Structures are given as structure tokens and as C-alpha cells.
Amino acid sequence: MTARVLMVQGCTSDAGKSTLVTALCRWALRRGVRVAPFKPQNMALNSAVTVDGGEIGRAQAVQAQACRLEPSIDFNPVLLKPNSDVGAQVIVHGHPVANMDARDYHEYKRRAFEAVMASHQRLVNAYDAVIVEGAGSPAEINLRDRDIANMGYAEAVDCPVLLIADIDRGGVFAHLVGTLALLSPSERARVVGFVINRFRGDLALLQPGLDWLEQETGKPVLGVLPYLHGLHLEAEDALPRGHLDKSAAALRVVVPALPRISNHTDFDALRAHPDVDLHFVGPGEAIPACGLIILPGSKSTRADLAWLRAQAWDVAIARHLRYGGKVLGICGGLQMLGHAVHDPQGIEGEPGSSEGLGWLALETTLEPQKQLRRVQGKLAFADAGVQGYEIHCGVSRGEALANPFAQLDDGRSDGALSMDGQVMGSYLHGLFDDPQALSALLRWAGLQDDVTVDVRVLRESSIERLADAVEAHLNTHLLAQWLLVSG
Template identity: 45%
Template sequence: MAKAIMIQGTMSNVGKSLLVAGLCRVLKQDGYRVAPFKSQNMALNSFITEEGLEMGRAQVMQAEACGIKPSVLMNPILLKPTTDVGSQVIVNGEVLGNMKAMDYFKYKKSLIPDIMKAYHKLEEEYDIIVIEGAGSPAEINLKSDDIVNMGMAKLVDAPVLLVGDIDRGGVFAQLVGTLMLLEEEEKARVKGTIINKFRGDKTILEPGLAMLKEISGKEVAGVIPYLYLDIDDEDSLSERFISNKAAGLVDIAVIKLPRISNFTDFNSLEHMEGVTLRYVTNAADLKDADMIILPGTKSTMSDLNWMRQNGLEAAIKKQAAKGKIIFGICGGYQMLGEKLSDPYDVEASGSMEGIGLLPIETVFDKEKVRTRVSGNIADMDGIFRLLSGIRIEGYEIHMGVSNKTGGGSGNYFSLITDSVTEKTDQTLEENNYKSDGFVSENVLGTYVHGIFDREEFLEGIIKTLFKCKGLEYNQVKSVDLKAYKEMQYDKLADSVRKNMDMDFIYKILEEAK
């Protein structure tokens, strides 16, 4: 039976996900078969596994740190917010339905068998499971039905490390206050505390660490410095959204929609030499962009209304008329069409006009499309001719079907199959395929998430942008993204190993049942 250890936090965004990944990497380096686990995750960034099941990207990132394939067993429950008071509930990778917060609160304990089934399957395959909590275990209004913090720790009898964020200030109050609000049995599960995101001279902190140990009765298991890493972020608190970069030769603007999802689609663009990637919310910020990206969203119609109200839609049309490249992915692709209809009340019911830059119409369906795909871009002419025939891979995850309308010019964007094959050079003629997306002059859209992660397409779109500006192709320089990720995970592990008391961690694991 696998050993378990759990990382909980004093609040959201204290760095639990990265610490879990770092600890997983250290344990992997030390020769253990290790897997991450989070019983319930709430995030708009999700991923489709090889089996066509949906899970949170944080556990995908952690699985990468472990050197293993992501599995929905690592995240049996995923909540994707649709409104401020409701979410789409995904269990074992499949949509259960939409629920209001209060309805889900009453329902969630019935999902414990699903949680435990997933956990026990992981136990059979791995030596150690590193569990991540959510938010804070001291949410006293939620504790009675908890399935993700102390409730989860109790289910599997896991020791807990409690993490506080010193960068926000008040870290000692965070940690001690959280412990004070726990029941005695819960306090006993907390074996140590961790101070995360520390900047400065640790010797100045030492008197506080001694007092923290004395007041809390818990060992200080580590003081982790503020790390500057390039690892997939989990939620919209991401520092990627803060734009303070100097302008590059090519400027790409991503619309930061209120319910933006899967913004990790664009991380690879940041690694291209001479390229600036910005997330924008104001129409004025689009004027210098060479390409404008409309990303995925959990609420396509609502976010389109938001763009309409704040002037972004008009600005996008203006830039499109100037010949700037407009690129829509998933919900952003749907927005670029002429009409969106919701006959089954999937989003907002009724219908509304789209931006009108692509001659397509989207109808929202009751069933979610979830599949990994591979294929090739169609033969292109005009501005996108450098992309012709390039192979693409990624995944689809959407609730709508988009078809060409009677008017307008253009063609489909790519031909794809419903699963990634072992032979990446396999031709489409050997498979059943379907058309995806649409292209019309300088506007294109696709349902394929992760399309920029394949180096050939990434270079192709950047070369296209360089050519539009009259720049030479040889100024484009990409990196080996897989090797770069591995380097980042090793850098994270190095910091965890150096700044966390690993002897204490192994002692906790040895004492665990």
C-alpha cells in the first residue's frame, strides 16, 4: 500500500500546487514511484487524457513532474465555474451536470466512493501519493462536509504539512490562526508548517520561526524562497496576466476574458525569440498587436457580451480590417462566427450575433466534445500559406458544434482524426478524418487546444507574423519545450530539496500507516 503525505494551505494561491510538484520531483529523483492526487479541483484550465477524460491541468503538471502520464484518477472531481454561484461538475473525467453552489455542497459527500476508488487504484501502482488540498482547512462554514482538506486526510489517514504565504504578509498569523480553528484530531494530523515565497535574508526570519514552533507545537519543515519558474499555472491569479514586458519584434495580444480557460495554450509563445505575449482587457491595448488571440472560455456568450460592452469587439474588427491576424481557439473561435445559438440552455439560452469575422454558426449542444486529436493543416494560400500541411496535435473540449453558413469566403483550417496515433507521420488518407476550424483571409479559428505546443506549428505561425512585418525568418529561434519543462521541474526540485527538511519529510512518511 502506498504511503501518503498531504500539502494543505492557509488560503488559496499559497503555492500548494507547485510545492506538491516539487516534492513529487524530489521523491521521483530519489527512486520512488510517486503520483499526485487532488480529490476536488476548481479551475477553468483543464486537459483531456488519452482516454478522452477531463481533468485539471494542475494535476497534469504534477504528473509531468513525476515523469508519468496524467490520469483522471489523480483528479476525480473537477469543478469548472460557469457563474459566480454555479459550476459544471465533472466526475471521473465526465460531465455530471451543472450545479449551483448550494446544491453541490449538499451533494458532494455522495462522491466520496468515487474519490476513494480513484485513490485506491493509484495506491496499487505507486509507492507514495502526494495529496494537494484546496483553499484552507479552516473554512469553518464548509468543514462539516469537507472532501478535499482534512476530510480527505482523514479518509486516507495522511499526515499534513500546512503552507503559508509570506509574500502576502502575516504568515505567522496565517499558520497559527489556521491551526487554532482546527479540531484537536485535525491539529494532530498537521506534522509541520512551511513558509513559502520568502524573499530576503533567512537569518532575519529565524526568531519568528522559533516562536512559530513554540506557539504552534509544530516543526517548521521548510522556508521556500520565492521562485521564478516557468511552469504551467493553475488559475486566473497567474502572474502571466501581469504585463510588464518590453516590446518584442512581434507583439501578440491575448484577450483576458472574464472566464478565460486553458490559457496554458499560449505559454509556448513566450519562449519564441523576439516575441512579446500580453494579456489585455482594454481596447486601447490592441492597437500595436500583430496578432490578437481570442482564447477559450467557459461562458462564450457572456464573455462575448463583455467584449461588446467594453469596446474590445469593435477594436478587434478594426484591427482585422487593417489586416492584423485574428486567431480564435475554442470559445474564441465560436465568437468569431456570425451567430451563436443555445437551444438547450447550456450557457445563456436564446441566440446572439457573433463578431462576424468568420462565416460560421455555432449551436451549443447538451453533450461535451472531449477528445485528443491529430492531423494536418489544409492547403493554405494568402497570409497563412506557410502553414500549409503542417502537422498539429492537441485536444478538443467544447459544448458547441460550428458549421459554415451560406455566405462568406474561406475554407476549413485543418483535417484531424479523433485520436493521436503512435506514428506522427501517418497520413490522413489512412484514417477517417473530420474538418476543423475555419480560415477567411487574415482570420482563423480552431477547436484544437494545445496547438502551439507542437514546434512545427509554433514556428510556422511566428514566421508568418515575422513575414507580415517584413522581417527575416532566421530571427525566429525556438526552444526544445520538453527539455525546457524538465529543466524547470528540476530547478523546482533543487529548491525544495535545499530548503525543505527532507529528513523530516521521510520521517513523516515512515511513520504513516
């Protein structure tokens, strides 16, 4: 017997597809279903390293946690990582195959779809249910030809589709009815119901609209999910909405929001820490006074370094160091802190070299083989463990590496610490997720508080809250018909 398959598509990006799939995965697991997540094609700069040594979107790693599974390349067989406004690195079954512009990728989609269907087949053979996340909106009529992310996949495997819309954005009924109107008759027929997301207010005032929607479309509203504040879930791509007001926090941390920032989920634990006031600083904004500046990962290190200089942030960071502040670079941020970044083969853009910021005595060369590892070890500057994952093409060399950031259990060292102790860099993403490492790094940055934050525990609690919301607010009788194995 093959698995039941249910797909969640959204009227817009960030409508709540990833969150709903996460919620449904844990809800089904609670019901005794062996369930797996699936996203045929993802476009995101937040990625995770899988147990089988590949790279997938972070949202699918969270969904795997909801299923109590280790992340697998089959959960997201095609990942697009934008490295410019018109091009992206194409990753298939966990490993990069090429950089392509939109036209080239359109031609490549037939081969990409073969990878999608191979993963689909393995999952439906191994699990009772597969809950699938679409990408963007199925109503992007310019992308309908050779679609592998939404209805193209749903039609190929003949699965039902739930359509989710975000009422917090406004226009929710127009989103739902308009999306249906732009679908083909067969696509429209496979939409089996609607979910309205992020509602706050009196549900009785919304009910007339729900009644009209069901009468107008002939399709049921499965329910209305409330706006759940305080969820600790890793974002698929977009930076977190808004800024948490923690002006009284003991330590302010600033992260420049680079155009191709990658894995900004590295900072989720800092956002959750009660004594840390985390700021993402965007274009045209000045870097405020703070205790710690973190240069994040980047999909286009040289281009983002040039952009950082254009914002005069290099001058602001130098001033910050003169006044005794601390600077940490993660992955691409580590590379920027060195004397130079070389890309002789044009892996991330035009071939060439860029002068680094010069605060660590190392140089980095981008090489074709991407390093994908899950690692653990000990911080070299504190009595604390650390674990994380590496996703990078750069190989760094130089005398700064003799004073490493961490010693890894596989015998390698990672990163560097300046001799004056003000500047550090590491290739490890997710290093703040380890409570020991988080506390040690915050002490290095000047925070003496011993509050313990474990973002992994917070994430698990959020997944449970989502499953509770499904149980309380959605039509679980219909969900059971689509997801639970009968008999």
C-alpha cells in the first residue's frame, strides 16, 4: 500500500504553507501515522545539512522534526539558492548541479521533475502519509508551463490540495477566490478546502464571509487558525517580521542584513534570549551602538562584501572595534573578515578577487566542491561544547587559523580568534542553537547573565502548539479522511 498524499498550497508567499505542513505532520504523528514532509522545489537561502550528506531547505528540516525524523534529501529534492536577481545555484538531491538563470532552469525543469518524482516514489513507498508543501502560489500563470512546484506536481501524482491564505495581510477572500479563478478546471477540482491563517479578532464577525466563500466556491473552509504569537520556528527564507522591543536587554547584537544573507535562522536563539536585543540592520540604516556585530553567511560573499562597503558599514565596524566592541563572522562573514576572498572559477559570480576587511590573517578561495557536514566539538576559547553544520565552498588559509574558534571531534579545527580577542570567525551554522555555546559566546560578547536558552526545546514546544491548533481549529474529520490509513 502506498502513502496518502495531501498537498498544501498558498495564495501568496508566506501565507503559512510551511507552518501548516509542520502542524499537520505533528498532528498526524500523534494519530499514529508514519508521516513524512515533502517540498518538490524550494527557493531559499536558509538550508540544512541532511543525515545523508546533502542540503535541503530549513523548513523541511523543521517539518522532519515534526515527524520525528532525521532530515533527508528526499524531503526537498530540488533547492534553488539565489545568487543574483536573475540566477540561482540549482541543488538536486542535496548537491549542486549548476548555476542557472531563469531561462536555463526552465529548460532544465524536465530533469528536475525526474528527481522530484524519484523522491516522491521513495517516500510514498516508505510512509503511511506524505504532506507536501507547494511554493509561492499556484496562480502564477507565467510559471504554469513545466511547473514542478505546485499544481504540476499535484496533477502528476493526483493528490488533493488545501489552499491557505493569510488574513493578516488583508484581502483574504479575494486571494482565495482569485487563486481558484486562475486555475485550470482540473486543478480547481482538486482543491478540497481552504484554511485561513493568522486570524485575530471575533470569529463571529468573520463567519458571514466564510459562509459566502463556501457557497460561492462549493468548497469547505476547514477552519481558521489564530495568530499564534511567540512561535520559535525557523523561517523558510524571509527575515523575521518586525523587531522585538527589548530595549532594556543587557546586550545589543546587530546583524547586517546582506542582500544574499544565508541561514539567518542562525540567530533565532539570540532573538529568543531575554537578555539579548537583536537588530537586523538594512540598507541605508546606520549600525547603532552595540556590544556585538555578527557578519552572517552569504550566498554571494564578494558581492555582499562590496554592498557592505557601499553602505559604509566597514567604517562603522572599524569604529565599533576601536571602542572595544566584538565582531563575529559566520561562514561568508568569516571569509569577509580575512584579507581577501578569491573566486577564480566564478562559482558565486564573476571570476575575480576582493579585498577583505582585514581583521583576521587569512584568505579564502572558493572551490567547486561544496563542504556539507554536521559537526560537533569544543570551543577553543571556553569550556563549552558546540555543534552545528557546514555549508560552504570556501577554503580558508592563513596564520589566524592557528588560533582556532573550535576544535572539532573529527580532528579538524574551525575558524579563528584574533590575538586581541575582539574578532572571531567560524564556518559553523547553527552554533547558537547549542545552549553551552550560546552562553559562552554571549559571555565573550560581554553578557554575564547565566540565563539558559535552548532554541531546540523552544522549537519542539512550538511544533506542539501548532498541532494543538490543528486539533482545536480545523476540521479533523476531513483531515482524517485524507491522511489516516483506514482499516
